[in-house]
Structures are given as structure tokens and as C-alpha cells.
Amino acid sequence: MPLVLRKASLPAARRLYSASAAAGLRINADRLQETIHHTCQWGAAHRYGSGPAETGMSRLSLSDDDAQVRRWFAEETKKLGCNLVVDNLGNMFASRRGSLPNPTPMIAMGSHLDTQPRGGRYDGILGVVAAVEVLRTLAENGYSTHHDVGVVNWTNEEGARFPKSMMASGVWAGKIPLDQAYSLPDIFDPSATVKSELQRLGYIGDVACSSAGHPLGAHFELHIEQGPILEESGKKIGVVQGGQAYRWFTVTVSGRDAHTGTTPFKSRSDPLLAASKMIVSSNAIAKKLGALASTGVVKIPPSSSTNTIASQVTFTLDIRHPDDAIVDEVQRLCTESFGVIAKEDGRGVQVDMSLDTDSPATKFDPDCIKMVEKAATKLVGADGWLHITSGAGHDSVNTSSRCPTTMIFVPCKNGVSHHPEEYCSPEDCALGAQTLLEAVINYDKFKAGQ
Amino acid sequence: MPLVLRKASLPAARRLYSASAAAGLRINADRLQETIHHTCQWGAAHRYGSGPAETGMSRLSLSDDDAQVRRWFAEETKKLGCNLVVDNLGNMFASRRGSLPNPTPMIAMGSHLDTQPRGGRYDGILGVVAAVEVLRTLAENGYSTHHDVGVVNWTNEEGARFPKSMMASGVWAGKIPLDQAYSLPDIFDPSATVKSELQRLGYIGDVACSSAGHPLGAHFELHIEQGPILEESGKKIGVVQGGQAYRWFTVTVSGRDAHTGTTPFKSRSDPLLAASKMIVSSNAIAKKLGALASTGVVKIPPSSSTNTIASQVTFTLDIRHPDDAIVDEVQRLCTESFGVIAKEDGRGVQVDMSLDTDSPATKFDPDCIKMVEKAATKLVGADGWLHITSGAGHDSVNTSSRCPTTMIFVPCKNGVSHHPEEYCSPEDCALGAQTLLEAVINYDKFKAGQ
Numbered sequence: 092m093p094l095v096l097r098k099a100s101l102p103a104a105r106r107l108y109s110a111s112a113a114a115g116l117r118i119n120a121d122r123l124q125e126t127i128h129h130t131c132q133w134g135a136a137h138r139y140g141s142g143p144a145e146t147g148m149s150r151l152s153l154s155d156d157d158a159q160v161r162r163w164f165a166e167e168t169k170k171l172g173c174n175l176v177v178d179n180l181g182n183m184f185a186s187r188r189g190s191l192p193n194p195t196p197m198i199a200m201g202s203h204l205d206t207q208p209r210g211g212r213y214d215g216i217l218g219v220v221a222a223v224e225v226l227r228t229l230a231e232n233g234y235s236t237h238h239d240v241g242v243v244n245w246t247n248e249e250g251a252r253f254p255k256s257m258m259a260s261g262v263w264a265g266k267i268p269l270d271q272a273y274s275l276p277d278i279f280d281p282s283a284t285v286k287s288e289l290q291r292l293g294y295i296g297d298v299a300c301s302s303a304g305h306p307l308g309a310h311f312e313l314h315i316e317q318g319p320i321l322e323e324s325g326k327k328i329g330v331v332q333g334g335q336a337y338r339w340f341t342v343t344v345s346g347r348d349a350h351t352g353t354t355p356f357k358s359r360s361d362p363l364l365a366a367s368k369m370i371v372s373s374n375a376i377a378k379k380l381g382a383l384a385s386t387g388v389v390k391i392p393p394s395s396s397t398n399t400i401a402s403q404v405t406f407t408l409d410i411r412h413p414d415d416a417i418v419d420e421v422q423r424l425c426t427e428s429f430g431v432i433a434k435e436d437g438r439g440v441q442v443d444m445s446l447d448t449d450s451p452a453t454k455f456d457p458d459c460i461k462m463v464e465k466a467a468t469k470l471v472g473a474d475g476w477l478h479i480t481s482g483a484g485h486d487s488v489n490t491s492s493r494c495p496t497t498m499i500f501v502p503c504k505n506g507v508s509h510h511p512e513e514y515c516s517p518e519d520c521a522l523g524a525q526t527l528l529e530a531v532i533n534y535d536k537f538k539a540g541q
Numbered sequence: 542m543p544l545v546l547r548k549a550s551l552p553a554a555r556r557l558y559s560a561s562a563a564a565g566l567r568i569n570a571d572r573l574q575e576t577i578h579h580t581c582q583w584g585a586a587h588r589y590g591s592g593p594a595e596t597g598m599s600r601l602s603l604s605d606d607d608a609q610v611r612r613w614f615a616e617e618t619k620k621l622g623c624n625l626v627v628d629n630l631g632n633m634f635a636s637r638r639g640s641l642p643n644p645t646p647m648i649a650m651g652s653h654l655d656t657q658p659r660g661g662r663y664d665g666i667l668g669v670v671a672a673v674e675v676l677r678t679l680a681e682n683g684y685s686t687h688h689d690v691g692v693v694n695w696t697n698e699e700g701a702r703f704p705k706s707m708m709a710s711g712v713w714a715g716k717i718p719l720d721q722a723y724s725l726p727d728i729f730d731p732s733a734t735v736k737s738e739l740q741r742l743g744y745i746g747d748v749a750c751s752s753a754g755h756p757l758g759a760h761f762e763l764h765i766e767q768g769p770i771l772e773e774s775g776k777k778i779g780v781v782q783g784g785q786a787y788r789w790f791t792v793t794v795s796g797r798d799a800h801t802g803t804t805p806f807k808s809r810s811d812p813l814l815a816a817s818k819m820i821v822s823s824n825a826i827a828k829k830l831g832a833l834a835s836t837g838v839v840k841i842p843p844s845s846s847t848n849t850i851a852s853q854v855t856f857t858l859d860i861r862h863p864d865d866a867i868v869d870e871v872q873r874l875c876t877e878s879f880g881v882i883a884k885e886d887g888r889g890v891q892v893d894m895s896l897d898t899d900s901p902a903t904k905f906d907p908d909c910i911k912m913v914e915k916a917a918t919k920l921v922g923a924d925g926w927l928h929i930t931s932g933a934g935h936d937s938v939n940t941s942s943r944c945p946t947t948m949i950f951v952p953c954k955n956g957v958s959h960h961p962e963e964y965c966s967p968e969d970c971a972l973g974a975q976t977l978l979e980a981v982i983n984y985d986k987f988k989a990g991q
Contacts, residue, residue, distance in 0.1 A: 317803045319799075320808075351835035353956065355833075356833070358773060364836070368817075386817075387849045388851075397897075400837060506799060507799075
């Protein structure tokens with residue numbers, strides 16, 4: 092279904108939460124949609140339909156398009172009376188003063204405005220634009236929070252142009268050295284680096300990119316799910332418990348090339364047969380433990396042919412679970428199983444498993460989670476939302492090591508993301524923004540009452 | 542072990558069969574070796590050791606190197622008193638008159654002098670050179686056969702330069718139209734065709750390339766096994782029963798690309814998991830039926846990545862068995878199994894299986910086989926040889942549809958062929974040539990006695 096902006100479809104969505112809006116505050120669903128698509132003029136690409144919003148996005152970090160949407164962000168938040176801080180990695184922190192006498196580390200609503208080269212209109216963008224809509228709603232209702240509340244636009248979350256995803260939140264959290272981020276080259280034009288592009292665009296601020304340089308009181312991130320769980324279960328809000336652990340392996344299976352017609356099974360050393368068994372086995376192991384194990388890439392030598400046993404096969408293995416111990420166990424059982432499989436057929440094969448990435452599980456903050464649960468229950472009832480664990484990486488995974496953090500997921504069509512046709516309905520965008528608003532207000536009240 | 546020509550190693554081999562040589566005829570093992578490597582001066586390539594014969598071969602059909610070895614063949618067989626016929630596809634038939642008053646369709650010893658671009662010194666070459674050695678042995682002993690006996694050098698058996706393997710024997714047997722063969726282009730330089738290269742080298746003869754134009758009384762082919770069966774079983778001679786049937790399929794499994802971290806198993810349509818199960822299943826099915834099923838190639842979209850389920854996977858499936866009915870059954874069970882697997886995981890996948898090549902089983906001539914068995918038993922004892930089915934294609938598979946045919950296999954090191962280091966020991970080459978000599982004499986006597 093192509094995205095067509097029909098005003099007629101919005102009142103129903105607004106009714107969904109209007110009765111229960113916190114302190115009578117109600118985000119403007121129409122304005123949210125208009126703002127999303129207004130900002131998507133910078134970097135619109137990959138048209139897939141004739142409607143005005145029927146394109147995806149290509150707004151790479153620190154490109155000219157990114158600079159333009161950053162300018163919009165700066166102007167828009169200044170109009171709302173925010174104070175804008177840009178740190179020395181180009182992260183933009185726009186904060187609105189709370190009523191407490193001294194400024195506090197702001198309760199942040201954060202996400203990113205950069206996209207994949209063939210991305211859509213919702214990943215990252217929704218989180219920032221919805222946060223701006225929250226600030227607008229607070230401002231136009233004259234609502235005063237206790238603490239400072241604001242929006243962060245994190246630099247280079249996608250890692251598509253400069254190959255390090257969640258880059259700037261990683262530097263802020265102390266996981267990535269600033270110099271390493273600065274020196275990342277554009278993957279197509281190595282003469283441009285993060286630092287040279289920040290300089291070119293005038294986005295190196297005075298404040299250090301770190302949780303000490305610019306601390307945050309909390310971090311709430313609204314994001315499309317990027318998977319099908321909410322849509323398939325008919326739920327409207329995902330209350331995110333954390334980011335699952337994942338480990339990526341390259342498995343290399345070595346055998347001996349041989350003629351398929353003249354070599355009996357017992358004389359073969361067939362790495363493709365063994366690799367196939369390993370892929371099947373890893374799936375069964377993960378299924379049994381409630382984890383995920385996936386193979387996305389299989390490579391054979393380019394000289395392979397129909398009637399020749401391949402000499403070597405490599406495949407990727409991606410193991411995920413919210414609990415590190417389960418990832419450990421899946422890895423252990425896969426290693427064990429691969430060893431058995433390697434000996435099973437003919438003369439056997441050699442197998443080598445190398446760890447490429449190890450990302451431990453993240454547990455989000457129980458108080459933040461409680462505030463989102465409360466907001467979601469008010470808006471869609473206790474049956475309308477579910478607990479969910481993020482399968483993908485997000486800036487929130489980084490911020491959670493330095494400040495109380497959680498995320499709010501909204502459904503996306505068919506679970507598709509990182510694709511031009513990525514889509515979240517106007518109703519779900521609005522519901523997500525309203526949940527964000529109420530969760531932040533809940534948290535502000537909760538912290539003030541402590 | 543590199544090939545080193547050591548004369549010292551040869552007497553033992555000659556003793557192996559000298560006592561039992563037919564009619565006292567004994568091929569000259571040293572001369573056979575010298576001739577093999579003499580002819581390999583044309584097209585020697587891919588050095589892998591420092592010895593004079595430690596290279597492989599690159600003698601593509603109708604190349605200048607091929608023209609030179611053809612000239613050697615013509616001169617050598619003429620020296621032996623043979624009559625040389627070249628047909629209009631460049632096949633060379635050198636025949637030595639028998640004692641019967643009228644010339645008879647010759648009992649041929651055939652193979653080919655062309656090689657793969659990265660081939661070795663034994664595939665095809667051994668069959669032709671050993672046949673010349675048989676003629677030399679007959680001539681120097683003044684041995685007169687009843688029927689005409691001779692050697693064929695078939696054009697473009699490898700199909701490496703002009704992409705149609707067993708080309709000229711296929712035309713001779715009426716399986717490939719002459720014009721189709723003529724118009725085959727060089728795979729790297731399409732301006733050169735089989736016909737233009739035959740014309741350039743002066744190898745278009747007057748005789749039609751067909752079993753009517755130049756009939757044969759029988760066809761015996763000595764060849765390295767190209768597999769490990771003889772070596773592993775410690776047998777010296779394979780008495781070939783026929784060529785096994787083979788069918789090649791391309792299996793296309795279509796699913797949906799999705800994020801490995803955010804997509805639960807039940808929501809996936811994972812073609813790589815399904816393809817892996819299919820490869821494993823085809824192997825189990827073939828094993829149960831004593832057949833072969835092999836996958837040499839797996840392809841995924843080039844955009845595939847570690848954390849993305851692939852959208853489509855294609856793999857090749859090569860099914861083989863000496864009996865067409867078993868190949869049918871393996872195909873049927875694979876189709877059935879693939880259909881079940883396609884529905885097994887998550888949302889299932891689509892599977893399509895297309896037949897690319899269908900080559901029915903060939904049964905060689907029982908009389909020819911008997912004559913080889915008799916020769917082999919004399920030379921190495923009843924325990925020294927075994928029945929074997931050819932897994933690869935050979936000119937004999939074509940000739941067998943038009944004249945009584947069989948083949949003799951000798952071991953090759955590690956079962957390796959189509960490789961520069963392809964190797965058959967001087968002893969085994971000599972034993973193969975002696976078996977060829979005796980089988981042909983047996984057959985000549987048998988036919989004369991009928």
C-alpha cells in the first residue's frame with residue numbers, strides 16, 4: 092500500500108488517544124506527518140509511486156542534504172525557545188528549560204536524521220521529528236516540565252557513509268575514541284573524513300562529545316520496530332526492554348575439489364554439504380533455545396562449477412538473544428555440532444569459526460520502561476502493547492550505559508526497513524509520538540517526586 | 542609426488558605383464574612414456590616442479606599447438622604404414638590393414654589430443670599415444686590382425702575452447718548437427734569458429750563426419766579414471782561397463798529479505814536455510830539409493846549481508862547413477878522432499894527446479910567388455926581389476942550408440958584430473974596400453990571366429 096497523506100484518515104487516530112492525553116496535551120498528528128515529509132525533501136530518492144511522499148531516502152551523514160536538515164532542526168528548535176548545543180562530533184542537543192531553579196541534564200528524546208543510501212522515511216527521522224512535535228506540543232500548551240527536556244540528533248547512526256554505525260552516540264558513551272571517529276573515511280571518497288566533513292559544514296562545536304561534556308538525564312527513543320512482531324501480533328506499541336546480544340562469526344569449511352561424477356561419497360571432502368548441514372544445525376539449536384541464528388552470506392570459489400565439489404565454503408553466522416548466557420550456549424552448541432558434522436561425510440572437512448563482532452546484551456532502565464508502560468497502557472490499554480527486545484542496534488544501546496534509557500517501538504509495514512518503501516502509518520506515527528510525550532512527562536514527574 | 546621419469550622404475554612394471562603378453566606382443570613402456578612427453582612439448586603449461594615433465598597442459602582444440610600434435614600424429618601413423626583419413630570435422634582415423642581380403646571398418650582405439658586450459662598430461666593424450674604404441678608393437682612384431690585396426694583422434698573432446706564437449710564424436714554419432722559444431726565460437730574470441738579454425742589449419746577433410754561416412758568396427762578407449770576408486774581399492778584396471786546417467790538441475794529458492802536481528806523465525810521466508818536443507822536432503826536420498834547427488838554452486842544476491850536474510854538462492858544439483866531408473870527415482874524423491882522443505886520454516890519459500898542437462902545412461906558392448914576382462918585377468922589376475930562405470934563423459938559414450946564400444950580405466954593419483962598435476966604412473970600407463978593391445982587382439986580374434 093503506497094503512502095498517501097489523507098487527512099481523512101487522521102481523526103480516527105487522534106481519537107485513539109485524545110481522551111487519555113497526559114495533562115490534556117495532544118500531539119498534532121497532521122503536523123507530525125507534514126513535518127516528517129517536509130524534512131524528507133532533503134535527500135528524497137528512489138521513487139516507488141506517484142504520491143508526493145512515495146520515495147525513499149538517501150541522506151547520508153554529513154552530506155549537503157544532511158546539512159540542510161540540520162539547519163532546519165536548529166531553526167525549528169530555536170523557534171521553540173530551545174537552547175542548542177552542538178558538540179565536537181556534530182551531535183545537536185536542543186533543550187527546553189524546565190521549572191527547577193538550576194538547569195538539569197536534560198531528559199532527551201534522541202534519534203538520528205541520517206539515512207541509509209537506500210533507506211526510508213521513518214528510520215531515525217520519525218524519532219527526531221516526533222521529539223520536535225513533543226516540544227511543540229509542550230510549548231503551545233505552555234506546559235512546563237520540572238527538568239530540562241530536549242531533543243538530540245546523533246551524527247552518523249547509520250554508519251553507511253562513514254563505516255561505523257551508532258558512531259557519535261558510541262563516542263559520547265566512551266565506547267569509540269573521538270579520533271577514531273574523526274578519521275573514518277567516506278567509503279567511496281576516502282579523501283573526505285568525518286572530521287573534514289564536519290569542518291566543511293561548520294559542525295564541530297566547542298563541547299566535548301562525551302557524557303561528561305554534555306550529560307543527559309535520560310534518553311527516550313521512538314523508533315519503527317524494523318521487524319514484524321508488532322504488526323503480526325496486532326499490537327500498537329512495543330515497550331523495549333533492551334537490545335539483544337549478538338555475535339557474528341565467519342565459518343570457513345575447507346575440503347577438496349573433486350569431480351562430482353567420478354568421486355564416490357566416501358572419497359569426498361565436501362565443504363558445501365558440510366556447510367549446509369551446519370546452517371541447518373545452527374537453526375535447530377537456536378530454535379530450541381528460543382534464540383536466533385541466521386546465515387546471510389555463503390561464498391564459494393568463483394571457479395566453482397556444477398560438476399565439481401567446491402574446495403572451500405565460507406558462511407556467516409549471526410547469533411542473537413536478549414541474554415548473553417543464551418548466546419554463549421548457542422555458540423557452544425554450534426561449535427560442538429559443527430565439529431561433529433565436519434567428521435560425518437566421506438573424508439570429512441576442516442572447519443574454522445572466527446568471531447567478527449561481539450555485542451553484549453543491553454538492559455534498559457526499569458524506571459524509564461515503567462514510564463513507557465504507563466503511557467502505553469493509558470493510550471492503548473494493557474492489551475494494546477507488548478514488551479519487546481530490540482534486534483537491531485540503536486543510539487539508545489549506547490546511551491543506556493551512561494544514563495537511564497529506553498525505547499518505544501511502533502509497527503512498520505511488513506517489518507520492512509532500510510528500504511525505500513519502509514512505511515509507518517500516520518496513525519502509528521502519531522500514537523508513537525503521543526507515547527513519547529507521555530512517557531517523558533511521566534518520567535519528569537517521577538524524577539521530580541523522588 | 543612429482544613425476545620424475547626414472548628408467549629404473551620401469552623394468553618391474555614390464556615384468557608385471559611380460560610373461561602373459563598376447564602372442565608374445567609386449568608394448569614398450571619406456572617408448573610409451575617418451576612419446577607421451579614428446580607430444581606434450583606442444584602445449585606444455587603450468588609448471589609445478591623442476592622435472593622435464595613436471596608441467597600440465599594447455600592444448601586447446603584447433604589451436605596452433607593442437608595443429609602441431611596433429612602433424613606428429615599424421616606422420617607417426619604414416620610411418621607405421623597406416624592409411625590416414627581426416628573427415629570434415631578434423632577427426633583423424635589412422636588404420637592399419639588387416640589380413641581379411643577386403644578392408645573392414647576398423648577396430649578403433651580412440652581418444653583425443655586436446656586438453657583443458659589447465660589440464661594435465663594424461664587425459665585423452667594417454668588414450669591416443671597408447672594406441673599409437675599398440676600399432677608400433679603390432680608393426681615391429683609383424684603381427685597381422687584379421688580386421689583393420691587403427692587409432693582415432695577426435696576433435697574438441699574437451700569443449701573448453703569451443704563450448705560443446707565430446708563435439709566431434711557427437712557429430713559422428715548423429716547426436717550433434719555438423720552445422721552446429723561448425724558454428725561454435727571460441728569462447729574468448731567469437732570471430733574464430735570451429736569451421737574457420739579447421740579451414741585455417743587445413744583440417745576439413747572430404748569424408749563426412751558420421752558413422753556412415755567413416756564407420757568403425759568397434760571403439761576401445763584407454764583413459765585415466767579421473768576418480769579415486771581404483772587407487773583406493775588397490776586395483777590396476779577398471780573394466781568400464783558404461784557411462785552413468787546424469788541430470789543437472791538449477792534449483793531456485795525464493796524468499797523475502799529481512800533483518801536477522803528483528804525478524805523472528807516464524808515470520809521469515811528464508812531461502813538459504815531451505816536451500817541448505819535441500820542440499821542435505823538430496824545427499825541423503827542419493828546415498829540411500831546408491832546414487833550420487835552433488836551441489837557444486839550456490840549463488841546468493843551480491844547485496845547479501847551478514848544480518849540480512851537473502852531474498853533468493855540458487856543452487857545446482859547433479860544427480861548420477863549407471864541406471865536411468867535410479868536417476869528418475871532420485872529426482873522424484875528430491876522434488877518431493879524439496880516441496881516439503883519449502884513449507885517447513887516460518888512462512889515457507891517458493892522452489893523451482895529446472896532441468897539443464899539430461900544425459901541418459903550408456904551401456905557398453907558386452908563382447909567388448911568380455912575382451913577387456915580377459916586381457917585384464919591375464920595381466921593382473923582376476924583380483925587385480927574391477928568393473929567400473931564412467932562418471933565423466935567420453936567420446937566412447939558417443940561411439941557406443943553406433944558401434945561396439947568399451948573403455949579401460951587406469952588409476953590416476955588421488956583421483957585428480959583436469960589439473961596440471963594430473964598423474965598416472967609409467968607402470969600404470971604401460972599396463973593400460975598392454976590391456977588395450979590385448980583387448981583389441983582378443984576382439985579381432987573373437988570377431989574373426991564368429
